Structures are given as C-alpha cells and as structure tokens.
Amino acid sequence: MIRRAIRRNPDAIIAVTGCYAQTSPAEVAAIPGVDIVVGTQDRDKLLPLIDQFRAERQPINAVRNIMKTREFEEMDVPEFSDRTRAFLKIQEGCNNFCTFCIIPWSRGLLRSRKPDSVLAQAKQLVDSGYQEIVLTGIHTGGYGEDLEGYSLARLLWDLDKVDGLKRIRISSIEASQITDEVLDVLQGSDKMCRHFHVPLQAGNDQVLKRMRRKYTTAEFGHKIERIHRIMPEAAITTDVIVGFPGETEEMFLSGYRFMEEMRFAEMHVFPYSKRTGTPAARMEDQVDEEVKNHRVHKLIKLSERMQLEYARPFVGKVLEVIPERAYKEAPDSGLYTGYTDNYLQVVFQGSEDMIGQLVKVKITEAGVNECKGHFVRVLTRDQQAVT
Numbered sequence: 001m002i003r004r005a006i007r008r009n010p011d012a013i014i015a016v017t018g019c020y021a022q023t024s025p026a027e028v029a030a031i032p033g034v035d036i037v038v039g040t041q042d043r044d045k046l047l048p049l050i051d052q053f054r055a056e057r058q059p060i061n062a063v064r065n066i067m068k069t070r071e072f073e074e075m076d077v078p079e080f081s082d083r084t085r086a087f088l089k090i091q092e093g094c095n096n097f098c099t100f101c102i103i104p105w106s107r108g109l110l111r112s113r114k115p116d117s118v119l120a121q122a123k124q125l126v127d128s129g130y131q132e133i134v135l136t137g138i139h140t141g142g143y144g145e146d147l148e149g150y151s152l153a154r155l156l157w158d159l160d161k162v163d164g165l166k167r168i169r170i171s172s173i174e175a176s177q178i179t180d181e182v183l184d185v186l187q188g189s190d191k192m193c194r195h196f197h198v199p200l201q202a203g204n205d206q207v208l209k210r211m212r213r214k215y216t217t218a219e220f221g222h223k224i225e226r227i228h229r230i231m232p233e234a235a236i237t238t239d240v241i242v243g244f245p246g247e248t249e250e251m252f253l254s255g256y257r258f259m260e261e262m263r264f265a266e267m268h269v270f271p272y273s274k275r276t277g278t279p280a281a282r283m284e285d286q287v288d289e290e291v292k293n294h295r296v297h298k299l300i301k302l303s304e305r306m307q308l309e310y311a312r313p314f315v316g317k318v319l320e321v322i323p324e325r326a327y328k329e330a331p332d333s334g335l336y337t338g339y340t341d342n343y344l345q346v347v348f349q350g351s352e353d354m355i356g357q358l359v360k361v362k363i364t365e366a367g368v369n370e371c372k373g374h375f376v377r378v379l380t381r382d383q384q385a386v387t
C-alpha cells in the first residue's frame, strides 16, 4: 500500500503512520519515497511535520518510544460518514501482554482519556444528532485503571446522564473487567445496549494459560451468566483464535463444547498467526495450517448455528431499530437496514427520512447475519424519552 501510494502520487509528500510504522520505523523509512514516519503517537503533529519537510526536504522519523507515553492523545472526531452511530475513543494501549498479541508494543501501555473530555465529546456528538455512542479503545474495558478514583462504571453512569443520548454500547470488554460495579450499571441504566463483546480467545484452560489470558473458562462462564441474569436477552459476541501453538484436537474439542454452552450470538473466528517478537511466535509446537483451517471452518459453522438460535426467539417481537442505510443488496427496493440494541441487523421496508431515528420494527424472520422485519412506527422525541 505504501509503495502503491508513492507510485500513484509521485509529487506527493508521503507520511506513514500507525502500528507498522510504530513497530518497524527503520524498515518503513527505508522504503524509497517515504518522507515522514509517525508512529501511534503524535499524529496531531502531522501538519507541522509536513511543513517542516517542505522547508527542509529531509526525511523525518518522528517515531518515539511508545512505552514511555503515559498521556492519552486527544483527537477530536466530531462527525462520522455514518450518521447513526458515533464512535468515541476512551482509552489507548494495553497492559496485558497476552502471548500472541503485538498491541502493547505498537500502542503502548494503557492510558485513559480524561472523564471531562469524554463527556464533552459525548455531548457534542449528541448535539450533532447521534442517538448511539459506541465506546471504543484498544482495551476499552480497562478504562479508568490508570485514573485515581474513577472507573469504567463511573463513566457509564456519567454518560447515562447525558440528555438526548439513547444508547451506550461498549465495543469490547474483557471478562475480568465485568465487575460488580459494571453489572450495577447494566441493571440500573436503560441506555446500556443489551450487547456485549467479550473476547474469549480459547475455550480450554490450558490454552488460555499459555495465551496468558486473565481468566479460566469457569470464570468467563460465571460472568456471562451474571449478565444473562440481569439482561436475559443480551447478545454476547466474542473473538476466538484457532490453532494457538500447542492446541491439540482434544483441547480444540473441549473449547468447542464450551463455546456451544455459552450460546454466543456470534463468534469472530481467526486462525492463529504469528506476530514477530511475541512469545507465542517463538513457541515450538505451532499448529499445521491445514489443521487450523479445518478448525476455523468448524467454528464458523457453530457460530452460524448459534446466530440463528439467538435470533429465532425474537420473531414476532417488536424491537427498536436505528436505520442506518438503504439495503446494499437492493438499494432501490425501499429496503433499509439497521441494528437493534441487541445487535440484530434487521432489513425492512422503510424510507430515507427514517435514517438515524429510533423506529419500531416487528421481526418476521430470523437469519444468520440479518433478520427480516416489518416497520411498525417511528418513535417521537417524547416517546423516545420514556422507552
């Protein structure tokens, strides 16, 4: 991509930024035509760096040691191309050092955005018309671990008080971060979406230990059970890595059974792939690619079955949907798609003016990646306030 950018834009100043630039700055700087290298910090300095390059015409390597960075880099993102859901980044980095993951090395250690700044950005997004805010980060559930007297749960309560905000979704949270305080918010706030993405990564305790994950399958299962007790219809989605070094067929099968028990609403399945510099990349008992592919397919099939099983009980029910766009498969058919708070994608006959509004839709058919529904009515502002 970098070489193509250089080839296609022979007169442009080429600046490379992001994780690859952070972990391999010399390699990136050595690509003929690269003028500026910035890592995962100091991205707000890109414009002054471009000015500097214009004046001096000398290559600039501005990558700093990310492990020394303790401040969250504020980057205001007031608008998104999609007008229905706004993504609000609340933290950066991770302290976990799972053995397969390069992220702490490319993104640095955990640092949280200041609560005032998160709340100000949330209010700004709501004022510009967004009804749903998705809290994002590298290790989103770790928000607040570096703050004195403040936590993810307190942030959620503060966001709950933001007038006009209808839905709060956490993009991802680790099982170990689902604390009693977070569970209290789920119980007490009606803005929290009934959808939690809780990365499992492996369904076998030996594999989890070698991955250096911070929970056992029993602890994971206990947290999920507690969510279901508070929100019986909550969708729990997850990530799974297949074919981690040392994963035997027996371990895989025990993991498969555990995932089945968890009744996930969807699983994102990835074959293990080495990340240079991580402990897992140096483990000797790497799993054969063919075995990995076979296991990936098995889990994708399981995910599709569970997706359908999760969606079926909603047939006949009326759910709230925020329509996002015309249906891609048939853009002129009058069909629109959007998500329910429990993350079912619903296709229904609607109209352009519904986009971004909260509407009621009756589910008529369950599907693997999308359900079908009938539009019932648009909720007025007053009705939205009491739902």
Ligand code: SF4
Residues within 6 Å of the ligand: 094, 095, 096, 097, 098, 101, 102, 103, 104, 138, 139
């Ligand atoms: S997998 Fe997640 S928790 Fe583990 S090191 Fe990477 S970012 Fe951190």
